[in-house]
Amino acid sequence: xxxxxxxxxxxxxxxxxxxxxxxxxxxxxxxxxxxxxxxxxxxxxxxxxxxxxxxxxxxxxxxxxxxxxxxxxxxxxxxxxxxxxxxxxxxxxxxxxxx
Amino acid sequence: xxxxxxxxxxxxxxxxxxxxxxxxxxxxxxxxxxxxxxxxxxxxxxxx
Numbered sequence: 001x002x003x004x005x006x007x008x009x010x011x012x013x014x015x016x017x018x019x020x021x022x023x024x025x026x027x028x029x030x031x032x033x034x035x036x037x038x039x040x041x042x043x044x045x046x047x048x049x050x051x052x053x054x055x056x057x058x059x060x061x062x063x064x065x066x067x068x069x070x071x072x073x074x075x076x077x078x079x080x081x082x083x084x085x086x087x088x089x090x091x092x093x094x095x096x097x098x099x
Numbered sequence: 100x101x102x103x104x105x106x107x108x109x110x111x112x113x114x115x116x117x118x119x120x121x122x123x124x125x126x127x128x129x130x131x132x133x134x135x136x137x138x139x140x141x142x143x144x145x146x147x
Contacts, residue, residue: 012110018117020129032138044146047126053134061130065146067118094129 011068019046019070020092021062026050027083028057034082035060042076043069061092 046063064070
């Protein structure tokens with residue numbers, strides 16, 4: 001799958017699309033290698049934050065360097081099966097702070 | 100300048116703005132840090 005054309009050939013992105021993906025229903029004991037293996041296939045990863053407390057376990061934030069790669073990863077990995085669980089991949093919507 | 104070119108440059112600017120590199124500090128503002136650990140990229144990881 002060649003890297004998508006990034007030039008502005010009318011390639012518009014809905015505002016919801018951004019480079020930070022929020023991932024749910026991950027296996028609790030998933031390793032950094034697995035995380036980088038699964039998500040790294042879609043593009044260069046800026047950072048991964050894995051939930052480790054009992055309220056955040058099974059979730060993670062995956063930040064990509066490029067917005068098109070994040071979009072591609074989100075669409076391809078939603079419903080991807082890892083250790084018998086179907087991944088849920090959403091765009092992170094940071095709550096607007098300072099109201 | 101034909102309108103579609105104006106649009107294209109506006110979208111390009113929008114995308115470039117949304118694609119600018121994120122600083123660690125910005126990440127800390129955007130993402131929770133309590134309850135989450137930042138994973139170290141494994142040595143075998145080579146960015147695509």
